[in-house]
Amino acid sequence: MASMYLKSFVGLRQQVSTEKPHYFFTSQSQTKPPRKLKLQVFASKSSPRLTNRNLRVAVIGGGPAGGAAAETLAKGGIETYLIERKMDNCKPCGGAIPLCMVGEFDLPLDIIDRRVTKMKMISPSNVAVDIGQTLKPHEYIGMVRREVLDAYLRERAKDNGAEVINGLFLKMDVPKDGVSPYVLHYNGFDGKAGGVGEKRTLEVDAVIGADGANSRVAKAIDAGDYDYAIAFQERIKIPDDKMAYYEDLAEMYVGDDVSPDFYGWVFPKCDHVAVGTGTVTHKGDIKKFQLATRKRAKDKILGGKIIRVEAHPIPEHPRPRRLLGRVALVGDAAGYVTKCSGEGIYFAAKSGRMCAEAIVEGSENGKRMVDERDLRKYLEKWDKTYWPTYKVLDVLQKVFYRSNPAREAFVEMCADEYVQKMTFDSYLYKTVAPGNPLQDLKLAVNTIGSLVRANALKKEMDKLSV
Amino acid sequence: MSISLALFSPPTQPPLLFPSSPSKPHLTLIPHLSLRPSKFHTTTKASAENGAGTSPSAAAALEIQPDQKVAETPKQVVQKDERSVGANGSAGAVETEEDKVLSQFVDPKWLGGTWDLSQFRKDGKTDWDAVIDAEARRRKWLEGNPETSSNDAPIVFDTSIIPWWAWIKRFHLPEAELLNGRAAMIGFFMAYLVDSLTGVGLVDQMGNFFCKTLLFIAVVGVLLIRKNEDLENLKKLLDETTFYDKQWQATWQDEKPGSSKN
Numbered sequence A: 001m002a003s004m005y006l007k008s009f010v011g012l013r014q015q016v017s018t019e020k021p022h023y024f025f026t027s028q029s030q031t032k033p034p035r036k037l038k039l040q041v042f043a044s045k046s047s048p049r050l051t052n053r054n055l056r057v058a059v060i061g062g063g064p065a066g067g068a069a070a071e072t073l074a075k076g077g078i079e080t081y082l083i084e085r086k087m088d089n090c091k092p093c094g095g096a097i098p099l100c101m102v103g104e105f106d107l108p109l110d111i112i113d114r115r116v117t118k119m120k121m122i123s124p125s126n127v128a129v130d131i132g133q134t135l136k137p138h139e140y141i142g143m144v145r146r147e148v149l150d151a152y153l154r155e156r157a158k159d160n161g162a163e164v165i166n167g168l169f170l171k172m173d174v175p176k177d178g179v180s181p182y183v184l185h186y187n188g189f190d191g192k193a194g195g196v197g198e199k200r201t202l203e204v205d206a207v208i209g210a211d212g213a214n215s216r217v218a219k220a221i222d223a224g225d226y227d228y229a230i231a232f233q234e235r236i237k238i239p240d241d242k243m244a245y246y247e248d249l250a251e252m253y254v255g256d257d258v259s260p261d262f263y264g265w266v267f268p269k270c271d272h273v274a275v276g277t278g279t280v281t282h283k284g285d286i287k288k289f290q291l292a293t294r295k296r297a298k299d300k301i302l303g304g305k306i307i308r309v310e311a312h313p314i315p316e317h318p319r320p321r322r323l324l325g326r327v328a329l330v331g332d333a334a335g336y337v338t339k340c341s342g343e344g345i346y347f348a349a350k351s352g353r354m355c356a357e358a359i360v361e362g363s364e365n366g367k368r369m370v371d372e373r374d375l376r377k378y379l380e381k382w383d384k385t386y387w388p389t390y391k392v393l394d395v396l397q398k399v400f401y402r403s404n405p406a407r408e409a410f411v412e413m414c415a416d417e418y419v420q421k422m423t424f425d426s427y428l429y430k431t432v433a434p435g436n437p438l439q440d441l442k443l444a445v446n447t448i449g450s451l452v453r454a455n456a457l458k459k460e461m462d463k464l465s466v
Numbered sequence B: 001m002s003i004s005l006a007l008f009s010p011p012t013q014p015p016l017l018f019p020s021s022p023s024k025p026h027l028t029l030i031p032h033l034s035l036r037p038s039k040f041h042t043t044t045k046a047s048a049e050n051g052a053g054t055s056p057s058a059a060a061a062l063e064i065q066p067d068q069k070v071a072e073t074p075k076q077v078v079q080k081d082e083r084s085v086g087a088n089g090s091a092g093a094v095e096t097e098e099d100k101v102l103s104q105f106v107d108p109k110w111l112g113g114t115w116d117l118s119q120f121r122k123d124g125k126t127d128w129d130a131v132i133d134a135e136a137r138r139r140k141w142l143e144g145n146p147e148t149s150s151n152d153a154p155i156v157f158d159t160s161i162i163p164w165w166a167w168i169k170r171f172h173l174p175e176a177e178l179l180n181g182r183a184a185m186i187g188f189f190m191a192y193l194v195d196s197l198t199g200v201g202l203v204d205q206m207g208n209f210f211c212k213t214l215l216f217i218a219v220v221g222v223l224l225i226r227k228n229e230d231l232e233n234l235k236k237l238l239d240e241t242t243f244y245d246k247q248w249q250a251t252w253q254d255e256k257p258g259s260s261k262n
Helices: A002-012 A064-075 A099-104 A147-161 A215-220 A240-245 A283-296 A345-362 A371-402 A405-415 A415-430 A437-465 B002-006 B037-053 B058-064 B073-089 B128-144 B164-198 B200-205 B210-225 B229-254
Strands: A058-060 A077-085 A112-116 A118-122 A128-131 A141-146 A164-172 A182-190 A199-206 A208-209 A227-238 A247-254 A262-268 A273-279 A305-315 A327-329
Touching: A058 A064, A058 A128, A058 A182, A058 A199, A058 A345, A058 B128, A064 A208, A064 A345, A099 A141, A099 A345, A112 A262, A118 A405, A128 A273, A128 A405, A128 A415, A141 A147, A147 A164, A164 A199, A164 A215, A182 A208, A208 A215, A208 A345, A215 A327, A215 B164, A227 A283, A262 A283, A273 A283, A273 B229, A305 A345, A327 A371, A345 A371, A371 A405, A371 B229, A405 A415, A405 A437, A405 B128, A415 A437, A437 B128, A437 B164, B164 B200, B164 B210, B200 B210
Parallel strands: A058 A077, A058 A208, A077 A164, A118 A247, A208 A327
Antiparallel strands: A112 A141, A118 A128, A164 A182, A182 A199, A227 A273, A227 A305, A247 A262, A262 A273
């Protein structure tokens, strides 16, 4: 199924794929040694070699995307500047990271507050299904505090040679040609909390915009808008005996009362739980949905006190333009949040890393100037690697978050062991594994059965109210 | 008082379905027992002492009305009142009152988080239609009065315990009859029309490729377009399937081949 999606996606692309090796040496007028496997359909411009200095790249935004990008750039020998406006920012976030992120980004285990190994899905009629029995002992979903994770990644970038600047990015001057630098204007804070900061400028050759859902870099390159969901969350400190229940368990509540197009959740944090919900289409009713979520979880959070209320936007799909010239967007700024689960941390970090890798490669470790084509490679690689994941989650959201009967069927399907195994495998390792075709067929039949039954019951329910 | 109140049908069903139950004076309370909780405040005063006297526990409710097939509305109404008062009173803090949070959906046939099939026996076999009805009522109730999910009383009902033929008999067959009827009418009329226009009989029509195509279109049309809205819905569905792809492609539309601008 994944390959079918991939084929249709590739066919729509205008640029020819770089995988075909027979187009190896079609580039003309190369005065420098041939670049690696670069497919040229159009005349190439020779990128000038930089004299006396390395490539300068600025990463705007010091979250997971920015931190990962800055680290990879610095390791690749590039003069890196990481501009972050608030060093102790506690980004409101679900805080869940998949297992593969720990390995891929060498995260120390003490960053992870909790290891969630069980999840409970609760349907509109409160049918509760436990998932996680198929997890192996070493598998878990890591719950982190964003301030801890972000700080760690930034520190690591700094240790590798990136210069971390505490400043607020304001705007940037776009150069007219391919060699002049981008001039960034920012307010430098110099570590002083509060205060306006002083206006400074910075000249760089390329920019990675990792400044989140309300990205200013995106505005600067006219990247366009995206639909976004509002996620609203309350941190609630609950009594210890109730907290014990959430020791390694997270809950997901689905239903029209909780959210018309998303889900409500109870995620355990370091010493409290985060109860929240989100929506795209009915943002005005978010408070109502939050009350409903609290009501559904009431028995388990009884006696709790709200210690913090927070909200943040979650992009629903990538921006129309993710790249312009030598400026690329990564993470939430680009809109790399999956549907259905709303997962963004891993994809932010991974896209930051991928973009940085493309720059390092395109500039040959900082020795050459980069151009748009080098950055486009990152987009290609990203879309090729993760498109199946995004598409599958989009389909799941469209099918199972449609209506209450669909959600009931969704929860019923989650009780199936094969579903659990496939879900966790693809979530924890970020691959869309093909699975056993016979089991897939059985799963398809069961899914249709569940959907049909739930919709039939809904018809009965509608008759009752008449 | 409690017994007569108990004879009421649940708020989701109009009194028409239970013609034998309530006597006239009590009928006035029925319109108040709507699904909107705000109305409950006024009606609960009468039964306040009733509910407050007994401790709010599901067991107590079950004891009082063991034969009732329907949910215990008066008790639930009172409890709802207490809870909403509590919610209004505590500003900023989650409910801190001591009362135990419990399920408001109470039904004698609902045991241990699922329907007790042994109570649905009819003529020695399980009456699946009644199970379907009961579950529909439960879901309807919960849709209007969402309640907390509880660890002590987890709900484990799975619709797949109802066998496939029960679903088919109840839901698919009537619809199938309808659709087949439509198909037959269209088929007969078209066959007659084509025969009268071209002189080709029914058997010969089936041999023609064009006619076979028309037949296919007719069958698909009858299956997919059952209501007037379905045409719009199908178009929207088609757009939906490709919308996300287009959003991802947007950045590639940007790139013009041969562009050397940086």
